[in-house]
Amino acid sequence: MSYDFRNTPTIDQVGIEERVARFNTRSIKKGTKVQALKLALNMIDLTTLEGKDTEGKVKQMCYKAIHPHLALPDLPSTAAVCVYPTMVKTAKDALKGSSVKVAAVSTAFPSGNSTMQIKLLDTKFALDNGADEIDMVISRGEFLKGNYNFVFDEIAAIKELTHKYNARLKVIFETGEISTLDNVRKASDIAIYAGADFIKTSTGKIGVAATMPVTLVMLDAIKDYYFKTGIMVGMKPAGGISTAKGALQYLVMLHETLGNAWLDNKWFRFGASSLANDLILQLEKEARGVYFSKDYISVD
Amino acid sequence: MAKKEAKKLEYFTDWKYAPAPEATDHIRLQKQYELFINGKFVKPNSGKYFDTINPANEEKISSIAEANDKDVDLAVKSARTAYDKTWSKMPAKERAKYIFRIARLIQERARELSVIETMDGGKSIRESRDIDVPLAANHFFYYAGWADKLEYAFPNRKPQSLGVAGQVIPWNFPLLMAAWKIAPALATGNTVVLKPAETTSLTALKLAEIIQESGLPDGVVNIITGHGPVGASMVNHKDINKIAFTGSTNVGKWIQKAVAGTDKKLTLELGGKAANIIFEDAPINQAVEGIVNGIFFNQGHVCCAGSRLFVQESVAEEVIRKLKDRLETLIVGDPLDKNTDIGAINSKMQLNKINEYLKIGVNDGADMYQSSCSIPKKGFFVRPTLFLNTSQSHRISQEEIFGPVLAIQTFRTIEEVIEKANNIPYGLSAGVWTDKGSRIFNMTSKLRAGVVWANTYNKFDPTSPFGGYKESGFGREGGLHGLAPYLKF
Numbered sequence: 001m002s003y004d005f006r007n008t009p010t011i012d013q014v015g016i017e018e019r020v021a022r023f024n025t026r027s028i029k030k031g032t033k034v035q036a037l038k039l040a041l042n043m044i045d046l047t048t049l050e051g052k053d054t055e056g057k058v059k060q061m062c063y064k065a066i067h068p069h070l071a072l073p074d075l076p077s078t079a080a081v082c083v084y085p086t087m088v089k090t091a092k093d094a095l096k097g098s099s100v101k102v103a104a105v106s107t108a109f110p111s112g113n114s115t116m117q118i119k120l121l122d123t124k125f126a127l128d129n130g131a132d133e134i135d136m137v138i139s140r141g142e143f144l145k146g147n148y149n150f151v152f153d154e155i156a157a158i159k160e161l162t163h164k165y166n167a168r169l170k171v172i173f174e175t176g177e178i179s180t181l182d183n184v185r186k187a188s189d190i191a192i193y194a195g196a197d198f199i200k201t202s203t204g205k206i207g208v209a210a211t212m213p214v215t216l217v218m219l220d221a222i223k224d225y226y227f228k229t230g231i232m233v234g235m236k237p238a239g240g241i242s243t244a245k246g247a248l249q250y251l252v253m254l255h256e257t258l259g260n261a262w263l264d265n266k267w268f269r270f271g272a273s274s275l276a277n278d279l280i281l282q283l284e285k286e287a288r289g290v291y292f293s294k295d296y297i298s299v300d
Numbered sequence: 301m302a303k304k305e306a307k308k309l310e311y312f313t314d315w316k317y318a319p320a321p322e323a324t325d326h327i328r329l330q331k332q333y334e335l336f337i338n339g340k341f342v343k344p345n346s347g348k349y350f351d352t353i354n355p356a357n358e359e360k361i362s363s364i365a366e367a368n369d370k371d372v373d374l375a376v377k378s379a380r381t382a383y384d385k386t387w388s389k390m391p392a393k394e395r396a397k398y399i400f401r402i403a404r405l406i407q408e409r410a411r412e413l414s415v416i417e418t419m420d421g422g423k424s425i426r427e428s429r430d431i432d433v434p435l436a437a438n439h440f441f442y443y444a445g446w447a448d449k450l451e452y453a454f455p456n457r458k459p460q461s462l463g464v465a466g467q468v469i470p471w472n473f474p475l476l477m478a479a480w481k482i483a484p485a486l487a488t489g490n491t492v493v494l495k496p497a498e499t500t501s502l503t504a505l506k507l508a509e510i511i512q513e514s515g516l517p518d519g520v521v522n523i524i525t526g527h528g529p530v531g532a533s534m535v536n537h538k539d540i541n542k543i544a545f546t547g548s549t550n551v552g553k554w555i556q557k558a559v560a561g562t563d564k565k566l567t568l569e570l571g572g573k574a575a576n577i578i579f580e581d582a583p584i585n586q587a588v589e590g591i592v593n594g595i596f597f598n599q600g601h602v603c604c605a606g607s608r609l610f611v612q613e614s615v616a617e618e619v620i621r622k623l624k625d626r627l628e629t630l631i632v633g634d635p636l637d638k639n640t641d642i643g644a645i646n647s648k649m650q651l652n653k654i655n656e657y658l659k660i661g662v663n664d665g666a667d668m669y670q671s672s673c674s675i676p677k678k679g680f681f682v683r684p685t686l687f688l689n690t691s692q693s694h695r696i697s698q699e700e701i702f703g704p705v706l707a708i709q710t711f712r713t714i715e716e717v718i719e720k721a722n723n724i725p726y727g728l729s730a731g732v733w734t735d736k737g738s739r740i741f742n743m744t745s746k747l748r749a750g751v752v753w754a755n756t757y758n759k760f761d762p763t764s765p766f767g768g769y770k771e772s773g774f775g776r777e778g779g780l781h782g783l784a785p786y787l788k789f
C-alpha cells in the first residue's frame with residue numbers, strides 16, 4: 001500500500017496529555033485489578049541488555065520468566081525474555097519446554113549506527129540461534145534528516161529476513177531521540193507500512209524511555225491502520241515502567257484505545273525488568289491482604 | 301499479522317471495570333433546609349417545603365424551604381442593612397480576607413461538596429471533584445486578590461460598588477455558578493441575595509454553612525431557595541441595584557423587559573448552540589476527543605456546549621467513524637462511580653425535553669446514532685447521541701437541547717462554515733480545530749461568539765472572561781472584565 005509519509009496526521013500534544021490524564025483517573029479495583037496484574041505479568045518481555053551480561057545471568061532470568069514467584073504457583077509466565085543475539089542460544093536452551101519466547105535486539109542495538117550488511121548479519125545470527133522475535137532499531141539520524149525512504153527500506157529489509165524465519169519483528173524508534181509526537185506518529189506509520197509486527201518506543205539505553213503520551217500516539221497509529229486495513233499490529237512500550245500502578249494505567253489506555261482484541265501478549269508487551277516484582281508484590285497483597293517484605297520475592 | 305474482516309473494536313467485554321463508588325457515609329445532610337437570611341437559617345414565611353431528589357435513583361434527599369415575596373423582602377433588607385452598616389465601610393483588604401477564607405473552606409470541604417453536587421445534580425463525581433469544586437474555590441481566590449486593587453483594574457475611573465445584587469443561577473453547575481456570582485460581587489463591595497435553581501439547592505446551602513463559618517458579617521450573603529416566582533420577586537424588588545442571571549434565553553428576555561425603565565444594572569448569561577468546527581488539517585484524534593468533551597461534558601448541560609459539529613467534507617467520514625467508535629468507550633451510569641463519564645440528566649423535566657428533541661430529530665429526517673451502552677433502569681439517563689445528515693434548518697440544529705445530543709453537519713469551504721456557524725440567534729462560544737495558526741486567528745475574528753476555543757474545548761479559568769453575543773446575553777463573568785458589571789464609575 002502506498003503512503004506519503006509527509007502527510008501523516010498531526011498531533012496536538014496538549015490534547016494527548018489531557019487524554020492520558022483521563023485514563024489515569026480510572027479506578028481499577030478488586031477482580032478487575034487482579035485480572036490486570038496477571039495480564040501485565042504475562043505481557044512482560046523480561047529484559048537484560050548490559051555489557052556485563054553472561055550466560056549465568058541469562059539462565060537465572062529465564063528461570064524467573066517461567067516461574068515468576070514460587071509462592072503463587074498459578075501465576076502466568078512472562079511473554080518473553082529479551083537479550084543480545086549472543087545470548088539467544090543460552091536463553092533458548094534455558095526456556096525449552098516453556099511458552100516463553102526469546103526476543104533478540106539486533107541491527108547494531110542500541111544506536112543502529114552501522115552498515116546494512118552488518119545489521120542483516122546481526123539479525124541473521126540471532127535468527128539462526130533460534131530467536132522467535134527480533135527487536136530492531138531504526139536509524140534515527142537518517143529519520144531526523146528527513147530520509148524516510150531509508151528508514152522504510154531498512155525496516156522492510158529486516159522484515160524480509162524475519163519473515164523467512166517466521167519470526168516477529170519489533171521496530172524500536174527510540175522516541176526520546178526523535179523527540180516530538182509528530183515524529184513519533186510519522187515513525188509509527190513508516191514502520192507499520194514497512195511491515196512491522198510490533199512498534200516499540202525505546203531501547204532503555206537513554207534517559208527518556210516510554211511515556212504514556214508517546215504510547216498513545218503509537219496506539220492511535222495502530223488503530224488508524226487497523227481501521228484502514230483490518231490488520232493488527234502490536235505495541236511495546238519499553239523502559240521506565242517499573243510499578244504495577246503504572247502498568248495498569250497503560251492497560252487502561254490500551255483497552256480504551258484498541259479494545260479487547262489487544263489485551264493479549266500477542267499484541268502488547270512491556271519491555272521491563274523490575275516491573276515483574278512489583279506486580280508480584282501487588283498480587284500477593286490482593287491474595288493475602290497485606291504487603292510482603294520484598295525479601296520474599298526473588299531478584300533474578 | 302492477523303487479518304480480520306470486521307473492522308469494529310469491542311470494549312469492556314473481557315475486562316469490565318468493577319464498581320468504584322465514591323463513599324457517601326461521611327456526608328451529613330439535614331432532613332430539611334431553611335432559608336439563609338441575615339447570617340441565620342430561618343423558616344420560610346410560606347411554611348412550605350419542596351423535595352430535592354437524586355436524579356440517578358429518583359430518591360428524595362432532603363426538603364428545601366420555598367421562599368415567598370416576604371422572604372425575598374427580608375433577604376433584601378438584610379443585604380441592604382449589611383451594605384450600609386458594614387460591608388461598604390469595611391476596608392477593601394479586610395473584605396478580601398473573608399473571600400479568601402471562603403475559598404480555603406471550600407477547599408477543605410471539597411470532597412463533601414463534590415459528593416453532594418453529584419448526588420443532587422447527577423453529574424459524574426469525576427467532574428464535580430476535578431472541575432466544579434476546584435474551580436469554585438479558584439474563583440473566590442482570584443477575586444479575593446482583586447478586592448483591594450479595583451483602582452488599578454480601572455485606573456482614574458473611581459470604581460464604586462452598586463449596593464445589593466440579586467443573583468439567580470442555573471442547575472447545571474450549582475456551586476460553581478454560585479462562586480461565579482458571589483465572588484466578584486463581594487470583591488467589588490456589594491452584598492448579595494442569591495437564589496439557586498430548585499433542583500440543585502444543596503451545595504448553595506452548604507456554601508451558606510461555609511459562609512457562616514467564615515465569619516462573614518451577617519447579611520452580606522443571603523441565600524434563598526424556591527421556584528421561578530422567587531426569582532421574579534427578586535427581579536421586581538425595588539431595593540435591588542443589580543440583577544445577574546444565568547439561565548435560559550426565554551427567562552432572560554422576560555427579565556430584561558421587567559427591569560426596563562428601572563435603574564437596575566443587568567447582566568445575562570443565557571443559552572447557546574455553539575459551532576465546533578473541524579478542518580481537514582486538524583489533529584483528528586485529538587479533535588474527536590474535543591468533540592466528545594464539547595458535547596458530553598456534564599451530560600451536555602452546558603450553555604457553551606459544542607452542540608453543532610461542522611466537519612470539513614474531506615475528513616467527515618473519518619471523523620464520524622472515530623466519533624462512533626469513541627462513543628462506545630464512554631461509561632454511562634452511576635454518577636458516584638469514579639469511572640463514570642456521563643452521569644444522570646438533572647431532572648425528569650429535562651429528560652422529557654431531551655427525549656422530545658430526539659423524536660423531533662428523527663421526524664425531521666436526520667439519522668440518529670446512539671452508543672450501544674446500557675443505561676440504568678431507574679433514574680434519568682440518555683445515551684450519548686449523534687444526529688448525522690442534519691441540515692441548518694433542522695430544529696435540532698437551531699434550538700438548544702441542553703443534553704448529550706450532537707447535530708453534525710459537513711462543510712466545504714471556510715466562508716461556508718463561518719456563515720453557517722454565525723447563522724443562529726445565539727453567540728456564546730465556538731471551537732476551531734486546525735493545525736494552521738493563521739486560520740485560527742482568522743476564524744476567531746469572524747465568529748460571532750463570546751468565547752472561541754482553538755484546538756480545545758470547554759476550558760474555564762477564573763482569570764478568563766466568559767459571556768455571550770446576541771441572544772446568549774451580555775456582560776462578562778471571570779477575569780478583570782467580571783468586576784465591571786458590579787461597579788459604577
